Each structure stands twice: as structure tokens, then as C-alpha cells.
Amino acid sequence: MKIAFTAKGTEWESEMDPRFGRTEFILVYDDEKDEFTSFDNREIENEAHGAGPKTSQKLFEMGPEVLITGNGPGGNAATVLEKAGIEIYIGAGQMSVKEAYEAYKNKNLKGV
Amino acid sequence: MKIAIASGKGGTGKTTLSTNLIALFSETETVVLSDLDVEEPNSGLFIKGELVKEEIKYKMIPEWKEDTCTLCGECQKNCNFHAVIQLGPQILVFPELCHSCYACSELCPTSSLPMISQRMGTLNHYENGNISFIESRLDIGQEQAVPLIAQTNDYIDETFDKNIVKIFDAPPGTSCPVIEATKDVDFVILITEPTPFGLHDLKLAVETMKKLRKDFGVVINRYGIGNNDVIDYCENDNIPILAKIPNSRKVAELYSMGKLIYTELPEVKQELQKIRNYILNLKINN
Numbered sequence: 313m314k315i316a317f318t319a320k321g322t323e324w325e326s327e328m329d330p331r332f333g334r335t336e337f338i339l340v341y342d343d344e345k346d347e348f349t350s351f352d353n354r355e356i357e358n359e360a361h362g363a364g365p366k367t368s369q370k371l372f373e374m375g376p377e378v379l380i381t382g383n384g385p386g387g388n389a390a391t392v393l394e395k396a397g398i399e400i401y402i403g404a405g406q407m408s409v410k411e412a413y414e415a416y417k418n419k420n421l422k423g424v
Numbered sequence: 425m426k427i428a429i430a431s432g433k434g435g436t437g438k439t440t441l442s443t444n445l446i447a448l449f450s451e452t453e454t455v456v457l458s459d460l461d462v463e464e465p466n467s468g469l470f471i472k473g474e475l476v477k478e479e480i481k482y483k484m485i486p487e488w489k490e491d492t493c494t495l496c497g498e499c500q501k502n503c504n505f506h507a508v509i510q511l512g513p514q515i516l517v518f519p520e521l522c523h524s525c526y527a528c529s530e531l532c533p534t535s536s537l538p539m540i541s542q543r544m545g546t547l548n549h550y551e552n553g554n555i556s557f558i559e560s561r562l563d564i565g566q567e568q569a570v571p572l573i574a575q576t577n578d579y580i581d582e583t584f585d586k587n588i589v590k591i592f593d594a595p596p597g598t599s600c601p602v603i604e605a606t607k608d609v610d611f612v613i614l615i616t617e618p619t620p621f622g623l624h625d626l627k628l629a630v631e632t633m634k635k636l637r638k639d640f641g642v643v644i645n646r647y648g649i650g651n652n653d654v655i656d657y658c659e660n661d662n663i664p665i666l667a668k669i670p671n672s673r674k675v676a677e678l679y680s681m682g683k684l685i686y687t688e689l690p691e692v693k694q695e696l697q698k699i700r701n702y703i704l705n706l707k708i709n710n
Contacts, residue, residue, distance in 0.1 A: 369511065372512070
């Protein structure tokens, strides 16, 4: 299964990015292959509008089943993610990616 | 003759100045007041009139036609606002993000994104003696002020003579709605208060007006509080100070009752007359 994280870096020890649309990186962990793929999303800073849908679309292309993030997506992004059928878990904004993954595995994160 | 009353900071007296100035003008000539703060118009609390026209305003939004779409992805590539997103076998349109630019619709090879109208708000036209008052109001849930401001300006251009003095109560801040409200006017009055906050946001407003290459002047409201920094700044930058409206508890009391101020406070009327004369001079020189 592929699990996506909004993060400020591309490693297990990286801090999570609590924002969804304007997250610095999207990090996708494939737990069957035990490998990461990442997308540098920092260009989103230059976008005045529509960060949520744009990031959602990128996420959709990366093909995860689950998204772990902090504050949770806004209305527009949530619409895209719902259509894409991605499960969303929030409240991991102050953790490291590793902590967020463990919290998800232990069912300590809130689903949306 | 179009005059916009704007400010960087909110709550510095745009509506107070707009409504009182228009009332003063109306003592001697026919004038137009337009409230362009369409997200929260409030000039109507002070200027009443008989409703002579009510228009529902629409903006154009693309609608996806699934049966003819070939999922080529041109639309999302052409949308600068990420309002059209391709998600696998479907196209999603986000009306709140759409700027009605028609790019997706016009460039779609199979015409699968026709533009349809969507209600965004209302325009009301009131008449009261020498004052024509135009107030536009966005519907609840609508996020974009710019299209409604643009259509309100069009209505005013079509309805009133070019030479009549028109005062536009602009939205606060320095973002798109302010640009739309000020871009076609002949002169901008920036109203501020003589405080550090007032000065900080005045500087932003001044930079904005310089970028737009607008002629502008400053009115200091609540003069007497704070410090002299706003005056020093205007003098150093050669920005004309049109008037200084004195700080007074009485102003707040009258405002709270929905009343005009200058009719009760001669010291305010005197300052408004300076602004009026300044505008009339501009008009002659135009």
C-alpha cells in the first residue's frame, strides 16, 4: 500500500508539514517495497490561487491510497481527494514522518 | 469625474468620508455614490433612497460536458487558476477559483466546456434628491468581488454622464478588489489615521497607487490621536494632504446612529469643503 505524507523534507526524520495545499514536499511511502518517492512542491508558493486542487492533482498522480497530513485539506482539495478515493488522516502536523506513520499504524490519527 | 476613496487599513473612515462628502456635494449638484465594497457594503446605512432598479448579476463559469470530452487535458493546462482539474477520467471545475477568463472553454478542441452563467450578487440603484446611489452586494458564499465590482463600474459608465462627480467607496486593503475599484478613476483619496498601523498600511496603499500610476492624495482621519509620522511621511514624499478630520467622540456617536457627521460638526464640514474644492479644481483642470 502507498501512504502519502505532507512533509518539510524527504526522509523518515523530516518534520511533517501541517499544510496540505502548500506543503513543501509530498512524500509517498510504499510499504510493500519499503521505498519512498517524493515530489518537491515548493513552487506552489508562487501560486495565489488554487493551491489545494493543484496539490491534490499531483497527489492523485502519485497514486497513494492514504494521505497523512496536519490541518487537513480545504474545501476544494477535499473535493478532489474524495473523487480520487484517497483516505485522509489528520492531526500529524507536529510530528516527524516516522512518528506520523507509527501513529497511523497504531490508529491514533483522526480520519476525515 | 471619478473619485475613489480607499485605504490600506480597514476602519479608517472610507464610508464616513464617502457618505458625508457625497451629501455635501449634493447640496449644490447631482452626484453619484457607488459602494464597491461588495463583500460588505455599508454606505447604505447612511445614504437612503428610493429603489429605482434592481439587477441580478451573473458571472460565467465553464461546465463540463462528459459526452464530448476526449480527456486531452488542454483545459487544465490552460487554466492559470487551477479551477479546472483533470482527475483520471473526469474534469472537475471549481467555480470559486474560476476567473471567467474563457481560456479553457475557447481552447477546448471539442467545445466540451461551454460557459454558463452563475448568479453572484445584486446591484441596487437608489435615488435620493441629487444623489444616485449604486450599491452592489455579493451573495453569501461567493468569494470573488472583482467581477461584481467590474459590472458595477460598467453600469455606472452606461447610466451616468461622464462629467458628473462620482464617488466610489472602495474595499479596504491593496489586493484585487481595490485594484478593480480604483483602476479607472481619475483620482484616489487615501484615508488613514495618524497611528503606526495607519502609516504602515498607508505606505502599502501608496505603493499600490504608484504602481497603478494614479493621482492620489491623503486625508487624515481622527486627527489629533497618535503621532506626526503620517504627516512627515506625506511631506517627505510630496503627497498632498487634502484634509485633517479632527478626532471626536461625537463623530463615533453620530456614526453609530447612522447619521451624517458634517451637518452637526462645523469643524468636520470645514475639512470636507477643502476636499470638495480640491476635487472641483481637479475637474476644472481635467
